[in-house]
Amino acid sequence: MKKYLILSLTFVGLLILNGCTDLTENVLDEASVAGLTDKQAADGNIAPVYARLPDLFLHTNYFAIQEISSDEAILPYRGGTDWGDNGIYMALHQHTSTSTDPNIRSTWLLLAQGISRSITALNTLPNINDGNVKVYMAEARGMRAYYNMLMLDLFGLAFGKDDPQGTSQILRGEQALDYVKSEFLAVEPDLLTTVGPGRLTKGAVWGLLARLYLNAAVYRDRYAATINFKAEDMDKVIEYTDKIINSGQYQLSKDYFSVFNSDNHDNKELIFAVDQRAELNGHNRLAYFSISGDQFPLPAFPAANGTDGPSITPDFYQSWATAYAPQDPTVDPRFFKQNWTIPADSCIAEANFNMNRGILRGQQYGLLRVNGAFVRCGANYRVGKLFHVTRNRPTLPVTFTEQVDFSVAGSNYNTGYRVLKYEFSKKSQSGRNLGDADIPIVRLADVYLMRAEAKLRKSNDAASALADVNTIRAARTNPAPALTAMNLDLLLRERGFELYWEMVRRTDQIRFGKYEGTWTEKTNADRQKRIFPIPQTAIDGASNLPGYLVQNPGY
Template sequence: MKKKILLLSLCFSILFANSCTDLEEEVLDESLTGGASPEAAADGIIAPVYAAMPELFLHTRYFALQEITTDEAILPFRGGKDWGDNNIYIDLHRHNPTSQNVPVNDAWRSIIIQGVTRSVTAINALAEMEGDAAKLYWAEAKAMRAYYSMLSLDLFGLIFVKDNLSETSTIMRGNDAVEYIKAELLEIESQVSNNVGPGRITQAAVWGLLARLHLNAAVYRDPYADSFSFSTEDLDKVIEYCDKVVALGQYQFSPEYFEIFDDENHTNKELIFAVDQRSDLNGHNRLAYFSLSGDQFPLPEFPKANGTDGPAITPDFYHSWTDAYGGEDPATKDSRFYKKNLNIPADSCMTGASFEIDRGILRGQQYGLQTPANGTPFTRCGDGGANYKVGKLFNRTRGLASVPVNFTEFVNFTEAGRGYSNGYRVLKYEFSKKSDTGRNKGDADIIILRLADIYMMRAEAKLRKGNAADALTDVNTVRASRTARITPPALGEMTLDILFRERGFEFYWEMQRRTDMIRFGKYEGSWTEKTDTDKRKRLFPIPQSAIDGASEIPGYLVQNASY
């Protein structure tokens, strides 16, 4: 018996049978017999389903759609030279992408052409196999198809449903799509394990995804509504599934907030579901390097591993922190905002092992490894060369050796606001200690679902049902759990605006902001360079290549409104 694994023959087969576009992957047929154990064969079939995840969670795909479109992140045309890219990120921030927008097209391919299609192939192959491993992986493949479908529904307002690649997919929207995803997850709820790591689907992950589905169901059923009707049934389900995860007692809050995002976080007890990026899986380091200055080199042993002067946080998001703490420095009030690792000038001469740059939201003059004018190698101290010199950073890699790397609050798309030091930056995920280029070899699991989100979803469901007291308790439980350094003070009241603000504090840079803004009715607001109020921009355009590929079936794939 031969099964198609690893790469799939697409020919746009997730949409319809017997029609091809240029969106093709190579077909690799591998025999699953000939000495391979049933467990190894099953491993080979499920692997491509999960292997689609790192590419989806690249900085220029799902991150761009979920963060740069929001009040959390902005990516200017840096210095008039970098990250212009035909305005694709500017258009995202302004809610003005086209059907040719590269991040939108890349996310579509990762989710639908790779994720959903690979899941369908695995489901079919595993259904024909014997053994416990095949049964377990079949359930995981079903859950992953549901997860990819949920992403498609969230971003594009539709899902493609088929059980065999030779069939023409049925397109579902609205309530039909919600009910389909729910049924898929409920079918395998009792068939997956809770004894595998966060890089695979577990029962807790299924419950968490069901909670997320029900929390957003009002949006998914009517994405252009003037206001959303959150049903009691949906909110009760959110509470029910969150209660189940908490009752397991398997997950724990991390006292040190930034340890959740360390480069070796796979065993962190707060993670429920994540993209497994351990080095043997060839992960990427993009979420760490993306926002840092080109003159920030976090790894003394790798002088080619630096930042790229990408997105900054917006002044609007920064002020949500300062306003919450009465104008006082958030770094002194909330350990989630910032973690200081470099002490300058006391630590101006350091060993490589002790050098670690700051984490969180980075402001003001930045310090780090010193480089001569040509950028390499790092300058050693005058102590025989064992230690590295650490001091003020300048924009040498940008040809601006006299201009300090001094991050400012001010950032926008004007010439004055798009300089290399404009905007406060974010280093939430630790820069991988194995990343010799700064781009690849990331060890950090990219988080999809963690315990704090379970508590926060439950809090929101309770609050929308009118139980502000219990919602406040859940939110304060999360805040009180960060005990390693500065524990945020308990909140005294809970409203939807406070909860929205609190989700921003807990989950910034974790690719939840767009979905949150839509659900809380904030997405049509104004921030930095964004003034568009068109509620139809809640969904992204369907790529023109997909519409062209489906053109032989009239009316089959219709572009989303306003595009």
């Protein structure tokens, strides 16, 4: 009898919600899905494999634990009333998180669900007579590898499992690395090159393999005082990045911020991305998370505002300021894009209202809202100097300062330079829904930077690495000044300039030996904090198998 899993079942029967012991989903037989064509059944099996990605990349899940734990982002207890959350964001930043942290637990569960759904698809698709099954099987297996790759990076382990009713084998270190690697290699021949960035393609797997080999030394010896990179690993990074670059399928965008626009799904720089188009129920949280609660990007929707979340640290800002002194960092088009120049008090047509992008500093101007409605001047909108009205601090200007920390003064609503990298969807009624911008997982600029790093680590080929970095800089409209030298420290700085707010910073800092360093409000130098604690709920859920799921050292 054929067995189909349809999309409506994707939230049913996930024992993983209470632990990681049994990655199982319920499957309905064909009698329950009468009328489905084989194509619909095949589509209904692969869709859940990708369905958790938007939630995984939510601002309080993968973004928080990759960015706020690094030197790039900080989230204080805003005004003494917002984002306190029992200190979890302060703990993330200071590397003192515990196994009960809700954001870490949520990220774990989403990854486990992704693995579970991939296994279900792999066991159901072979029973469906549809021409897409072979490709879908490769995608499901590849996505299982991707979710396990994130598990390995974040928690130091991977789950090996094929039978939905079986118990996962827990893999660590070299064994986990080899497993993920072999799974990617197994599926690459059957993947397509023509389905866009929202699905796993050959290019996506090449990029993920390059990233896996680049971090292989870390994954083999997680707590090493000195990370020993193998030349053969770097050769593989170069091999797979060459495949992508030489394919001719991808292009660096002339407009840097177009890579993060709400219509970026067809942007040629994207290789693998979270499909965030509104019709697929994307969300806007990476757009609204950092900006002020008194910044309103959409004249049509007076409820769509920011949330005064994280800012960049002064340390990260100074990496820009020092690099370009005595010039302002705006000489680099990745730092800031000015979409308007307005007087202190003026009117603007709705069609011309488009917020500045990038790193936002100083006094902010925008739509003025009174009693829940924007102030109008005829058919246009009044734009002026903003104050923290929504925070009941109407005399405090929305003036973003460089300094931000966990002190009372440093935690105020105006502290810290903010980031608006991902464009607000023009359809978002609340600022939290209908986010059209696909979230990059692998893009071409990162591929060039990975290749540059591999060349430096393998043979200190600074000239070739410099050429790769300057290729990216030269590609942008009003290009950033070309660099004249290259080394690993400069390359880490360049990765920060190119990839900030893209959820790679923690992984980068670990690989470059900087994660135990000191920055704003963070002094913890414990190497055991390179990975996060396994959620206590997962350990408790596996308590029927003594010794099966062991907590990571240091927690």
